Amino acid sequence: MSPAINGVGPAEALDYKSALEILQNEYPERDGIDVQTLVDSKLNGGLTYNDFLILPGYIGFPANEVNLETPVTKRISLKTPFLSSPMDTVTEHEMAIYIALLGGLGVIHHNCSPDEQAEMVRKVKRFENGFILDPVCIPPTMTVGEVKALRQKCGYGGFPVTESGSLNSKLIGIITNRDIQFHNKHDDTVTTVMSKDLVTARRGISLEDANDLVRSSKKGKLPIVDENGNLTALVSRSDLMKNLNYPLASKLPDSKQLISAAAIGTRPEDKIRLQKLVDAGLDIVILDSSQGNSMYQIEMIKFIKETYPGLDVIGGNVVTREQAAGLIAAGADGLRIGMGSGSACITQEVMAVGRPQAAAVFNVTSFAARFGVPCIADGGIQNVGHIVKGLALGASTVMMGGLLAGTTESPGESFVSREGQLVKAYRGMGSIDAMEDKKAAGGGKDSKASNAGTARYFSEGDRLLVAQGVSGSVLDRGSITKFVPYLMAGVQHSLQDIGCTSLTEMRGNVLEGKVRFELRTASAQLEGNVHGLHSYDKKLYS
Ligand code: IMP
Numbered sequence: 001m002s003p004a005i006n007g008v009g010p011a012e013a014l015d016y017k018s019a020l021e022i023l024q025n026e027y028p029e030r031d032g033i034d035v036q037t038l039v040d041s042k043l044n045g046g047l048t049y050n051d052f053l054i055l056p057g058y059i060g061f062p063a064n065e066v067n068l069e070t071p072v073t074k075r076i077s078l079k080t081p082f083l084s085s086p087m088d089t090v091t092e093h094e095m096a097i098y099i100a101l102l103g104g105l106g107v108i109h110h111n112c113s114p115d116e117q118a119e120m121v122r123k124v125k126r127f128e129n130g131f132i133l134d135p136v137c138i139p140p141t142m143t144v145g146e147v148k149a150l151r152q153k154c155g156y157g158g159f160p161v162t163e164s165g166s167l168n169s170k171l172i173g174i175i176t177n178r179d180i181q182f183h184n185k186h187d188d189t190v191t192t193v194m195s196k197d198l199v200t201a202r203r204g205i206s207l208e209d210a211n212d213l214v215r216s217s218k219k220g221k222l223p224i225v226d227e228n229g230n231l232t233a234l235v236s237r238s239d240l241m242k243n244l245n246y247p248l249a250s251k252l253p254d255s256k257q258l259i260s261a262a263a264i265g266t267r268p269e270d271k272i273r274l275q276k277l278v279d280a281g282l283d284i285v286i287l288d289s290s291q292g293n294s295m296y297q298i299e300m301i302k303f304i305k306e307t308y309p310g311l312d313v314i315g316g317n318v319v320t321r322e323q324a325a326g327l328i329a330a331g332a333d334g335l336r337i338g339m340g341s342g343s344a345c346i347t348q349e350v351m352a353v354g355r356p357q358a359a360a361v362f363n364v365t366s367f368a369a370r371f372g373v374p375c376i377a378d379g380g381i382q383n384v385g386h387i388v389k390g391l392a393l394g395a396s397t398v399m400m401g402g403l404l405a406g407t408t409e410s411p412g413e414s415f416v417s418r419e420g421q422l423v424k425a426y427r428g429m430g431s432i433d434a435m436e437d438k439k440a441a442g443g444g445k446d447s448k449a450s451n452a453g454t455a456r457y458f459s460e461g462d463r464l465l466v467a468q469g470v471s472g473s474v475l476d477r478g479s480i481t482k483f484v485p486y487l488m489a490g491v492q493h494s495l496q497d498i499g500c501t502s503l504t505e506m507r508g509n510v511l512e513g514k515v516r517f518e519l520r521t522a523s524a525q526l527e528g529n530v531h532g533l534h535s536y537d538k539k540l541y542s
Pocket of ligand 1: 085086087317338340341342343344345346347378379380381399400401402403427428429430431468469470
């Protein structure tokens with residue numbers, strides 16, 4: 001009998017080379033538990049993201065080869081699974097543009113007038129990376145004094161001068177800081193000082209060629225004109241560094257334009273709003289309701305599918321199979337899952353209705369997958385790990401509010417909190433603040449009657465508003481042009497650990513029982529977080 005190796009194991013140690021053989025022959029069940037056992041709520045109670053972990057697999061490929069392409073509707077796929085919430089502190093055109101450039105999708109909120117929302121959709125569709133499509137133009141009659149004042153207001157000093165003073169009118173000159181800086185005759189018109197010696201480029205020029213021309217011409221601005229000399233856009237030297245290539249940008253096949261998505265409610269007047277959004281070029285509409293399984297939403301989905309066959313419609317929110325079935329049968333091209341898990345949400349506390357998010361995601365996605373309907377895991381995402389867990393439980397994409405509200409691209413400015421930290425405002429759409437917002441559609445004096453918040457929570461017309469969300473702030477995070485690539489790299493590394501080369505492979509392997517899970521006790525959750533340190537900095541990426 002051979003001695004125990006290092007005192008461990010049976011006295012007669014097995015040949016180590018047979019480890020894989022023995023694993024295969026004597027352990028028919030993989031280590032850990034399968035997804036069905038994990039989510040079976042009769043055993044475990046409603047599961048949340050923090051209640052479990054995914055067990056590691058085998059790494060046989062580099063992380064940067066992990067493919068994150070994923071469908072957001074039956075017809076449209078994205079290169080990364082990240083969506084920003086239709087909330088008025090999260091997604092307006094700037095967020096929608098930059099998250100789409102990074103391969104995700106921003107859903108423009110509807111707590112604004114239909115015209116304002118349509119204008120934001122138009123900005124997303126018209127966006128061409130590097131080209132300023134709405135430059136501030138001035139008329140030849142403007143005085144030097146007025147230009148100086150305009151410069152103060154805009155914070156920059158180069159303005160194209162056009163015949164009518166607006167875009168799409170004949171370009172006659174350009175006025176720069178240098179032209180007006182030492183010109184003290186404030187009543188002179190700009191024509192006396194503007195440069196007429198212009199280097200221009202014709203509409204249709206590629207960004208690369210335009211950038212080359214900006215460099216070689218040594219001018220600060222390159223006006224882009226049509227065949228009649230009318231100004232259509234501008235390229236600025238100071239933006240050269242920002243004119244990066246975005247290879248993952250979300251575009252439909254054969255289109256140069258970014259994909260645009262926006263939210264609406266299910267009231268009759270939302271049909272008028274939708275027409276404006278469609279005219280502006282909308283690709284995907286999300287029906288924004290905290291409880292999507294309603295006669296209003298089913299009727300709206302049918303109406304949209306009949307009236308706009310080219311428009312994809314995402315229904316929701318849902319958390320059960322039964323809710324999902326109604327919307328799938330009505331024709332939804334995608335579903336949004338989550339009720340009460342949002343970071344600014346008090347729905348579960350106030351309404352006693354909702355579902356822990358991990359349980360909701362698995363139960364809905366496993367049903368919707370049978371009909372090829374992709375699902376969004378919406379709300380409760382606090383870190384990269386939560387994103388991966390939502391995706392492992394069957395979601396095709398994840399939607400984030402609080403995590404993106406602190407970025408530069410969300411609406412509003414950062415401010416210093418009472419504690420001295422740089423923060424940005426973030427509020428639930430069911431908070432009293434958002435529901436009372438006078439900017440709301442058709443707002444006027446009685447805005448309670450019709451705004452996105454009240455509509456989402458079926459509170460329109462109520463004498464007393466019952467809040468389902470809170471209003472607060474989140475830490476400033478800097479630009480999503482850094483944050484989203486961090487999320488992406490984090491998800492790729494996580495899938496590498498799990499041993500899957502793509503989201504599609506992970507979803508398949510979860511359902512086949514090859515990707516395994518482990519429940520976490522309360523003490524396991526403590527163990528899995530930083531513990532025992534006197535103090536620490538939690539810097540997430542650099
Ligand atoms: P977060 O990413 O955890 O902050 O959650 C964002 C999600 O919360 C949104 O996409 C909505 O589904 C949901 N939500 C937004 N406003 C409210 C609210 O006032 N009450 C409840 N849920 C909300």
